[in-house]
Amino acid sequence: MNIKKELENSLPTNLKFTEKEKASIRYQVQRLSYTAKFKFKSVILAVFFITIASFFVLSMTLPNLIEENALNDRIIGNTTHSSGETFESFFHRKMKEMHQDEENFTYSLVHTEMNAVHKDDMIAVFKERNSHSEEKIYIAYIEKEGSQWEWKRTRGAEWDSPVKWSSMDKIPYIYSGAIRDNSIVEVYAGDEKAIIIDIVNDKRFWYVISPVKDVQVKMVKKDGTEEVIKSLNFEE
Known part of the structure; x- marks a missing residue:
């Protein structure tokens, strides 16, 4: 996108300006064009650095999250899902069942x-x-x-x-x-x-x-x- 040309083309063609006014207009157009380009580049650089920082943080925390989730899966599996109840839970349940009528x-x-x-x-x-x-x-x-x-x-x-x-x-x-x-x-x-x-x-x-x-x-x-x-x- 050429901001300078768009600004120049947006000026009315039927107006007459002195050379001094034309020079001032060109200066303002160039200044606005430079400011817009600078802001655009600043936004791009900011997005780039934010992306790099996010990737770095993710690379540091993702292994810990994966390990934590795996540990939780093992704990859940050992107590309630894939491996059934723990031995201690089974033992105490069976003892209560076998002696439930004893005083x-x-x-x-x-x-x-x-x-x-x-x-x-x-x-x-x-x-x-x-x-x-x-x-x-x-x-x-x-x-x-x-x-x-x-x-x-x-x-x-x-x-x-x-x-x-x-x-x-x-x-x-x-x-x-x-x-x-x-x-x-x-x-x-x-x-x-x-x-x-x-x-x-x-x-x-x-x-x-x-x-x-x-x-x-x-x-x-x-x-x-x-x-x-x-x-x-x-x-x-």
């Missing part, structure tokens, strides 16, 4: 081991008590099938019971028991060494995941002596 029932989850045998499975050790019984301790094997947790098997023990240990009769073979003897330092089911959990005071609980069914269970004491323990087939 003065209490329980506490004392130990968990995720991916114990394979991916997406869980070992849960928990205590429970109601108004009609002594405190018991249990071990449960729980697997995730698809997006849902499934409670597979449970074994339990009492602190002062003559029953020293019990085992699950299906794969995975999990041996477990309660002990109150502080002289016991190790427990083995076959060649597998037990995980021993301190519960409270002298109360402890142990378990072993074994690939073999019907193995010998032995306890090792501080003085190095070993004692083979027979099961009395306590089951829940």
